[in-house]
Amino acid sequence: xxxxxxxxxxxxxxxxxxxxxxxxxxxxxxxxxxxxxxxxxxxxxxxxxxxxxxxxxxxxxxxxxxxxxxxxxxxxxxxxxxxxxxxxxxxxxxxxxxxxxxxxxxxxxxxxxxxxxxxxxxxxxxxxxxxxxxxxxxxxxxxxxxxxxxxxxxxxxxxxxxxxxxxxxxxxxxxxxxxxxxxxxxxxxxxxxxxxxxxxxxxxxxxxxxxxxxxxxxxxxxxxxxxxxxxxxxxxxxxxxxxxxxxxxxxxxxxxxxxxxxxxxxxxxxx
Amino acid sequence: xxxxxxxxxxxxxxxxxxxxxxxxxxxxxxxxxxxxxxxxxxxxxxxxxxxxxxxxxxxxxxxxxxxxxxxxxxxxxxxxxxxxxxxxxxxxxxx
Numbered sequence: 001x002x003x004x005x006x007x008x009x010x011x012x013x014x015x016x017x018x019x020x021x022x023x024x025x026x027x028x029x030x031x032x033x034x035x036x037x038x039x040x041x042x043x044x045x046x047x048x049x050x051x052x053x054x055x056x057x058x059x060x061x062x063x064x065x066x067x068x069x070x071x072x073x074x075x076x077x078x079x080x081x082x083x084x085x086x087x088x089x090x091x092x093x094x095x096x097x098x099x100x101x102x103x104x105x106x107x108x109x110x111x112x113x114x115x116x117x118x119x120x121x122x123x124x125x126x127x128x129x130x131x132x133x134x135x136x137x138x139x140x141x142x143x144x145x146x147x148x149x150x151x152x153x154x155x156x157x158x159x160x161x162x163x164x165x166x167x168x169x170x171x172x173x174x175x176x177x178x179x180x181x182x183x184x185x186x187x188x189x190x191x192x193x194x195x196x197x198x199x200x201x202x203x204x205x206x207x208x209x210x211x212x213x214x215x216x217x218x219x220x221x222x223x224x225x226x227x228x229x230x231x232x233x234x235x236x237x238x239x240x241x242x243x244x245x246x247x248x249x250x251x252x253x254x255x256x257x258x259x260x261x262x263x264x265x266x267x268x269x270x271x
Numbered sequence: 272x273x274x275x276x277x278x279x280x281x282x283x284x285x286x287x288x289x290x291x292x293x294x295x296x297x298x299x300x301x302x303x304x305x306x307x308x309x310x311x312x313x314x315x316x317x318x319x320x321x322x323x324x325x326x327x328x329x330x331x332x333x334x335x336x337x338x339x340x341x342x343x344x345x346x347x348x349x350x351x352x353x354x355x356x357x358x359x360x361x362x363x364x365x366x
Binding site: 153154189190191193200 | 284285286287289290292293294296297300301
């Protein structure tokens with residue numbers, strides 16, 4: 001049965017789009033059929049991070065408003081044949097999305113895909129509430145930093161009250177994804193630790209994505225990080241997270257960069 | 272080793288401060304936009320402040336009203352810091 005997953009955070013710049021692309025690609029790499037939808041109307045970026053920006057013809061708004069058919073707006077990934085993208089509109093504003101239109105699109109996608117990933121815009125306005133509206137599960141992306149944790153708390157409150165599932169008296173299953181984590185700074189008490197964040201937000205942990213240069217490198221070339229360098233630390237962390245999403249029990253670790261011999265020698269000398 | 276370095280440089284981690292500030296703030300904010308009564312905490316705080324202020328001089332910032340949401344019961348915690356001089360007048364007022 002299809003699962004609708006919203007990737008949300010409240011705060012901007014914490015890694016929602018990066019995580020949507022990485023989780024979507026990792027699910028597809030695991031053999032699932034996946035569609036990722038950009039809900040950031042007016043400021044679309046998922047197409048760019050996925051490297052499909054030059055192939056956009058129709059978008060989510062066109063489908064919601066009945067101007068285009070769903071099949072016309074679906075863009076197939078060039079690398080993975082079971083990964084698809086529905087881009088957001090770059091020109092309209094967020095009011096162009098309607099609750100009824102989004103419901104219709106999601107219901108149609110449910111019949112075609114295993115996973116429907118909704119990349120939420122930042123904030124708590126219409127775009128963000130509609131992205132989470134029909135979700136079965138939610139990934140809350142949080143940085144180990146006070147403003148991000150505060151906004152995540154707010155979003156968790158909304159997931160528990162403003163979603164269709166919550167209104168039916170059911171629960172949206174929530175998962176916390178901590179990104180840009182620096183284990184050594186956390187161990188020195190310079191950064192909120194995973195335990196701190198979990199205690200404050202009281203939400204089950206899906207994964208810990210370490211701060212890494214590989215993330216920017218992947219977005220520079222328009223490739224989800226899990227596809228760009230399968231062995232990098234963030235890739236392994238996203239892949240572990242996806243195995244947990246699919247119901248596997250995977251021990252929680254913070255993957256570290258695998259340094260070459262030269263790197264290690266240089267580091268030692270510098271320290 | 273890191274601890275030693277930190278002691279020598281006179282700096283300590285700021286994460287505990289971040290954690291405490293967040294816990295206090297979120298205890299305040301929870302309910303806003305969530306499922307709880309939105310202004311309940313602020314209402315409780317201002318009414319408690321008004322009642323206690325009749326008898327004691329209080330710094331409004333030192334009145335903390337927290338609601339810890341639990342699965343079955345929630346805990347309402349009221350923390351009022353009373354200055355020492357005022358505390359004496361409170362005792363007088365009480366007798």
